Amino acid sequence: MQLDLRTVTIKPLRQTFSHVARRIGADKAASRYQEGTFDLQATMNFHYRPLWAPDYEIFDASRTAIVMADWYKLLDPRQYYYGSYTLARARMQEAAEADFALVEDRGLADSLPHAVRRLAMDLYLPLRHLEWGGNTNCMSLAAYGFGTAFTSPALFHAMDHLGMAQYLTRLGLVLGDEAELTAAKQAWVAGPEWQGLRKYIEDCFVMQDWFELFTAHCVVLDGLLFPLFFGEIDTHLAAQGGGAVLSMLTRFEAEWFIDATKWTNAVIKNAAGESAANKAQIESWIGTYLPLAQAALEGPARSAFGAEAPAVIEQLTEQFSARLAKLGVSTAQKG
Amino acid sequence: MDMPTTKKKLGIKERYALMTRGLDWETSYQPMDKVFPYAQFEGIKIHDWDKWEDPFRLTMDAYWKYQAEKERKLYAILDAFNQNNGHLGVTDARYVNTLKLFLNGISPLEYMAHRGFAHVGRQFPGVGPRVACQMQSLDELRHAQTQIHSMSNYNKYYNGLHSPTEMIQKVWYMSVPRSFFDDAYTAGPFEFMVAIGFSFEYVLTNLLFVPFVSGAAYNGDMGAMTFGFSAQSDEARHMTLGLECIRFMLEQDPDNIPIVQKWIDKWTWRGIRVLTLVAMMMDYMLPKKVMSWKEAWEIYFEENAGALFNDLARYGIKMPECAKQAFIDKDHISHQAWATFYQYSGISNFHSWLPSEEDKDWLSAKYPDTFDKYYRPRFEHWEAEAKEGRRFYNTTLPQLCQVCQIPMIFTEPDDPTQICYRESDFGGEKYHFCSDHCKHIFDDEPEKYVQAWMPAQQIYQGNCFPEGADPTAPDFNAVEEVLKYYNIHNGRDNMDYVGSEDEKNFAEWRQTSTKN
Ligand SMILES: [Fe+2]
Ligand SMILES: [Fe+2]
Numbered sequence: 025m026q027l028d029l030r031t032v033t034i035k036p037l038r039q040t041f042s043h044v045a046r047r048i049g050a051d052k053a054a055s056r057y058q059e060g061t062f063d064l065q066a067t068m069n070f071h072y073r074p075l076w077a078p079d080y081e082i083f084d085a086s087r088t089a090i091v092m093a094d095w096y097k098l099l100d101p102r103q104y105y106y107g108s109y110t111l112a113r114a115r116m117q118e119a120a121e122a123d124f125a126l127v128e129d130r131g132l133a134d135s136l137p138h139a140v141r142r143l144a145m146d147l148y149l150p151l152r153h154l155e156w157g158g159n160t161n162c163m164s165l166a167a168y169g170f171g172t173a174f175t176s177p178a179l180f181h182a183m184d185h186l187g188m189a190q191y192l193t194r195l196g197l198v199l200g201d202e203a204e205l206t207a208a209k210q211a212w213v214a215g216p217e218w219q220g221l222r223k224y225i226e227d228c229f230v231m232q233d234w235f236e237l238f239t240a241h242c243v244v245l246d247g248l249l250f251p252l253f254f255g256e257i258d259t260h261l262a263a264q265g266g267g268a269v270l271s272m273l274t275r276f277e278a279e280w281f282i283d284a285t286k287w288t289n290a291v292i293k294n295a296a297g298e299s300a301a302n303k304a305q306i307e308s309w310i311g312t313y314l315p316l317a318q319a320a321l322e323g324p325a326r327s328a329f330g331a332e333a334p335a336v337i338e339q340l341t342e343q344f345s346a347r348l349a350k351l352g353v354s355t356a357q358k359g
Numbered sequence: 360m361d362m363p364t365t366k367k368k369l370g371i372k373e374r375y376a377l378m379t380r381g382l383d384w385e386t387s388y389q390p391m392d393k394v395f396p397y398a399q400f401e402g403i404k405i406h407d408w409d410k411w412e413d414p415f416r417l418t419m420d421a422y423w424k425y426q427a428e429k430e431r432k433l434y435a436i437l438d439a440f441n442q443n444n445g446h447l448g449v450t451d452a453r454y455v456n457t458l459k460l461f462l463n464g465i466s467p468l469e470y471m472a473h474r475g476f477a478h479v480g481r482q483f484p485g486v487g488p489r490v491a492c493q494m495q496s497l498d499e500l501r502h503a504q505t506q507i508h509s510m511s512n513y514n515k516y517y518n519g520l521h522s523p524t525e526m527i528q529k530v531w532y533m534s535v536p537r538s539f540f541d542d543a544y545t546a547g548p549f550e551f552m553v554a555i556g557f558s559f560e561y562v563l564t565n566l567l568f569v570p571f572v573s574g575a576a577y578n579g580d581m582g583a584m585t586f587g588f589s590a591q592s593d594e595a596r597h598m599t600l601g602l603e604c605i606r607f608m609l610e611q612d613p614d615n616i617p618i619v620q621k622w623i624d625k626w627t628w629r630g631i632r633v634l635t636l637v638a639m640m641m642d643y644m645l646p647k648k649v650m651s652w653k654e655a656w657e658i659y660f661e662e663n664a665g666a667l668f669n670d671l672a673r674y675g676i677k678m679p680e681c682a683k684q685a686f687i688d689k690d691h692i693s694h695q696a697w698a699t700f701y702q703y704s705g706i707s708n709f710h711s712w713l714p715s716e717e718d719k720d721w722l723s724a725k726y727p728d729t730f731d732k733y734y735r736p737r738f739e740h741w742e743a744e745a746k747e748g749r750r751f752y753n754t755t756l757p758q759l760c761q762v763c764q765i766p767m768i769f770t771e772p773d774d775p776t777q778i779c780y781r782e783s784d785f786g787g788e789k790y791h792f793c794s795d796h797c798k799h800i801f802d803d804e805p806e807k808y809v810q811a812w813m814p815a816q817q818i819y820q821g822n823c824f825p826e827g828a829d830p831t832a833p834d835f836n837a838v839e840e841v842l843k844y845y846n847i848h849n850g851r852d853n854m855d856y857v858g859s860e861d862e863k864n865f866a867e868w869r870q871t872s873t874k875n
Pocket of ligand 2: 632761793794
């Protein structure tokens, strides 16, 4: 039956779902982010315990030392649900694609000075493994974290890291060839300058507390690593005669970090703001991982900056500390 | 060394390998079995993860691009549908009850699939399956969210849709779909893949999605139809993943065959029991019917899955034993289920109703061996009672099967007049089952199934009353308190369709929107 419906205004019985209304008020229309996020994860009446983790419920808030009265305080300021997330990334990939196409079509890689091209490959190609490690760690957050407000963006983060590992692979294939990727993997596995980072990331793989893992990887490590590689090193390579070519090939990574920081900042700010105990716990984790991350980054930083490397890292650490101070978290060493 | 100026062009397969498995390395600062702690305990032997054949080759940039394009289209259609009060174009407001079943019973499972695939997407030591599972995790989040968004507008105008995330965790019959997924999630990663990736996504998915999506299409629901169609290309990927996973396990080691067979047997039955709800939806709830459950079963299981198992025979995999009982049950389960929901409509979040004369004739034609003989008389008896003002509501809690958690409503395979009861003793307690197959599943893992959160027992134990309720108070009304705990709005979400707010509103709104 084909009905010809006139456009009439009928009064809705309710504005949104009960659980959403409980949070935002019954008289308000909810956003797609809110309806696609609030309370999606089950919290009660679980049927069985995981055979592989019988100490825990299927979803279990006690998997971290962080305590929240309401895990849906950890909202994503970007308001990503699947649709808005894929649209945002599709826009970024379109820009990145255009840049890759330009570099490839014009053969811009061949215009790079030999030493710059060499250095870029030495620095960026082993990172594809680190990004794959980032994917692994963020998958743990998505799987074992608590509350959809956190776990959905954690999954987006994981997929972003995979995407970046793939962009770095493409960068390798634009600047070099398969053999360069093999050599870079060798450097990642055995090159002395990369072992600090590899150890850092492998230690993260076995971390049990997911918020600790989030702090160690997404906040501390990425918080220094992205500004180092896609800020300082990018500027350095450009100044050495690389021009904009390498910035074009790492555009996605640079843009991603700005976007990602909105989320990581909000999580830290809201979790630390919840209680003095949370704040102390987060500060203690940062106290542990910040020096480790600084040390881990020194190897690659030295390849770029030589003796200046410690000063560059020190400066990035200051910026990092200032960023965290704004979130109400101190990075000053305690003790 | 000079840079190469002419490069070897990489094939798609080689290039994809560099984008995925080329990224991985053998850890040495932490042992691999600590990094992947759950890869061994199920007894599945994998000798070479590199033998995994990628079922599809999708890099993240392509994923974002294609999926964003789909989202753009989907939300544009949804917005238009909502703007034009598209819900008033459905055949009849009875139809909305199928959405209540879906949003409450299925969408939360999509979410669980998302988390389950995140878990296995973290835990498989092989990069190929890991990446494919991660993409499925992301797709399943998409399904959960697009379903919520598609039905969000229905929730504004109809009852029973307002609390899906709460009801799946509380309402009695919801423990059927929920325990199914909790069961899969809590199993090891390989069993999860057989349970969800293969048995559910490959063997049974057409019996779930085709009925709902074509039901939506037949009944004028563009909203639900659109998310269904939009999910199809995701589902195609999921099916190839499930099949590759089975093939891979079977080819890696002959010792895997009996384990995989056991899981296929178990999960086919678990899935079939959950599909009872779909059977009932198709035969009784769609105002305009697509096909009978029996017909769907014959096409999608007997023919399609039959061909699949013929194919798997070369690995030594056989059609699950339970298919024989399902072959008999196809004539019965939809009627038995609807008769149950008719009686328990007082404590359910959707409406029930008696089949009309036209419906009954359709059922007689579709089920010539069973409907008139066993089920028509029951519905006609209730019809006579209702005419006398005695619409029958059952308030005695039914006994549930310890495994599938469906009330004991199914009959003996060889005698449709006898309810089938099975039992097992474990730890000094008796446990009850609806069938040999559920009993068999229990007997294989009793420690797991004794943990089940059984809704009827939970009510008797006083665990399903709202906070502050006092069962010793003289005016304590247990049913009302349970409804409050469920967040079922008594008199609005529940009871018969006839006389419901949904019925009244729909008639009124439709009239204002169609008169000139
Ligand atoms: Fe799905
Ligand atoms: Fe059962």
